[in-house]
Amino acid sequence: MSSRPTTRRRLGAGGLALGLVLGATAAGATGLSAATAAEKKPGASADRKAGPTVDRLSRQLQRATTPQGVREHMLRLQAISDANGGNRSTGTPGYQASKDYVVSQLRNAGYRPQVQPFFVDVFRENAPTELEQVSPDPTTYVADEDFTVMDYSGSGEVSAEVVVVDTDLSPSATSTSGCEVDDFATFPDGAIALMQRGTCAFAVKVANATEAGAAGAIVFNRGTEGEDGVVAGTLGGPGDYVPAVGASYATGLDLADAGTVARIAVDATSENARTWNVVAETRSGNGGNVVMAGAHLDSVAEGAGINDNGSGSAGLLELAEAAAERGSFRNTVRFAWWGAEEQGLFGSDHYVSDLKADNPGALADIRMYLNFDMIGSPNFVRFVYDGDGSAGGPVGPAGSAAIEKSFRTHFRGKGLTSAPTEFNGRSDYGPFIAEGIPAGGLFSGAEGVKTDEEAALFGGTAGEAYDACYHQACDDINNISMRAVNQFTNAMADVTARYGASTRALNADYERTSRAFTPRSDAARR
Incomplete structure (x- = not known):
């Protein structure tokens, strides 16, 4: 799962558009002829009448999608990481090998997978970033526990006085610290700017500090419930920035006393890297009514990313293999493994934006999108994306409520509790x-802290993160709850089978809309 920006932009690979890889017409992307795609009315349900075997198909697919098979795929991703520098991040041999593994497994299962290349800016640390308090209380802060480098930070080493910018340091979800040029009206040249996370993008804060003559920038967390840990942020892309780090709320307070001197050292580079999406679909089924399911394949640079998101990728691969063997769908089911999610959803964005530009009919044929990001968190909750907004977040496009209901009905039928989680823009449904396009899916929890109520409902430990190894080196094969994987993959198989048979459940609240997605809280950029 990304903690990176969801800013939507075309990547610098216009010549490598989806039309060149999957074909310039809808036939390449969905199996439809161009004429058929043109005749298809956006939003119209085109599935064939569901027969009496839907329950049987669901049971067959659930039995064939085994936790043992998912674990085998995760073990292979772990081995790939081990053999390639300890990660599978975008632009690395580890990611390329992960892509090759998925492609080979799909071909062995009888699919004709399509590989979609594109380019994305990738940020890499050449040496570990350092943050210290030099005086009055010399302290060496711990990476990932107290602070982390901002993606696309400038490089350099600076020791200077820390100056608080437009915040009284109290917990706040609405702080505008560093968001306005006027915040720096009296800022001393050459100081380190200490700003609180709040209502504007990290890039705005750091750019304003840079323009004001700051030598470095620290953005500390809000301090509100569940938002006191390290800020893992991004500046959105390469730029003229000073060295910049994100910090926990406690670290921010520790550095805020007048006269404090700190040291920041960043040695990092940005490069334009080639990466790939992998897409495969069932060879039978109505190509004008596509049920799409996806998971991001890349890890962060810190580790193998076996929960985030080797678990979702492995579960999806096991499901695709089971569907090839057992599936007999009336609708086309399309599977996708996304690249560069951790940089900001760039793989899924590239796929959608290229379809929109080159073949809007093929985009309209996608009836729904199901997203599976982190399905094996050790301290998990059975989260279902909140299509109807009942948990207080944004409402998904009409039809999303029906998808949410399908997953929650599955869990209820197994005697399992589930809970809604908002569409916050941090994964590939965005x-x-x-x-x-209606969307839904599953999520077992990331860096958020399990509440007492959740522990009572789902088990596990209150007061601890759902995944204490989120975006860290310890996110390896030992960081997986196979109990969660089993429960989640059963739900994936059940709901995919039912919508593969018929999407009529969406009709009651479905309408095609072009409205923009505006999440209530954009955790990736602020």
């Missing part, structure tokens, strides 16, 4: 929702 580009689909932005085009009005």
Whole structure:
């Protein structure tokens, strides 16, 4: 799952558009002829009448999608990471090997997978970033526990006085610290700017500090419930920035006393890297009514990313293999493994934006999108994306409520509790929702802290993160709850089978809309 920006932009690979890889017509992307795609009315249900075997198909697919098979795929991703520098991040041999593994497994299962290349800016640390308090209380802060480098930070080493910018340091979700040029009206040249996370993008804060003559920038967390840990942020892309780090709320307070001197050292580079999406679909089924399911394949640079998101990728691969063997769908089911999610959803954005530009009919044929990001968190909750907004977050495009209901009905039928989680823009449903495509899916929890109420409902330990190894080196094969994987993959198989048979459940609240997706809280950029 990304903690990176969801800013939507075309990547610098226009010549490598989806049309060149999957074909310039809808036939390459969905199996439809161009004429058929043109005749298809956006939003119209085109599935064939569901027969009496839907329950049987669901049971077959659930039995064939085994936790043992998912674990085998995760073990292979772990081995790939081990053999390639300890990660599978975008632009690395580890990611390329992960892509090759998925492609080979799909071909062995009888699919004709399509590989979609594109380019994305990738940020890499050449040496570990350092943050210290030099005086009055010399302290060496711990990476990932107290602070972390901002993606696309400038490089350099600076020791200077820390100056608080427009915040009284109290917990706040609405702080505008550093968001306005006027915040720096009296800022001393050459100091380090200490700003609180709040209502504007990290890039705005750091750019304003840079323009004001700051030598470095520290953005500390809000301090509100569940938002006191390290800020893992991004500046959105390369730029003329000073060295910049994100910090925990406690670290921010520790550095805020007048006269404090700190040291920041960043040695990092940005490069334009080639990466790939992998897409495969069932060879039978109505190509004008596509049920799409996806998971991001890349890890962060810190580790193997076996929960985030080797678990979702492995579960999806096991499901695709089971569907090839057992599936007999009336609708086309399309599977996708996204690249560069951790940089900001760029793989799914590239896929959607290229379809929109080159073949809007093929985009309209995508009836729904199901997203599976982190399905094996050790301290998990059975989260279902909140299509109807009942948990207080944004409402998904019409039809999303029906998808949420399908997953929650599955869990209820197994005697399992589930809970809604908002569409906060941090995973690959974002580009689909932005085009009005109904979306839903599953998530077992990331860096958020389990509440007492959740522990009572789901088990596990209150007061601890759902995944204490989120975006860290310890996110390896030992960081997986196979109990969660089993429960989640059963739900994936059940709901995919039912919508593969018929999408009529969406009709009651479905309408095609072009409204933009505007999450209530954009955790990735602020």
